[in-house]
Amino acid sequence: MRKRYLTQFFLIMGLTVTFPALSADPATPNLAYFTLEPELTTNFYTEGKRLGYVQVRIDVMVADASDLVIIEHHQPLIRDAVIELLGRQNADVIKSLAGREEIRHTLVENLNNLLLAETGKAVIADLLFTKYLYQ
Secondary structure, three states, X not given: OHHHHHHHHHHHHHHHOOOHHHHOOOOXXXXXXXXXXXXXXXXXXXXXXXXXXXXXXXXXXXXXXXXXXXXXXXXHHHHHHHHHHHHOOEHHHHHOHHHHHHHHHHHHHHHHHHHHHHHOOOOEEEEEEEEEEEO
């Protein structure tokens, strides 16, 4: 009787336990994130004498964790490109949700072009604003 229960127990456990080596899909990307520290603060174009500024914290998503070294090495280049792009925007673009999304897409494209020229590889899969303040 004990043998029957043990057999059923091991059979059920064998069916419910998954093996990570067998279930891992080799085509699944190994996503990783890199946070640009410290936060970026820059002025943006405004009408009149008022000074506008925007402060952002950016997380860069790469498709492969091994590409984090490239992002870390080229962080000054990335920071410069972000500050330059944000500084060229007007208040309407900075303050609107559609403008923020446009900036995000433009940054991904521009940064990948810069990294492609520097490393021969476009490594940025996406870019996230984890903090976005403007005044």
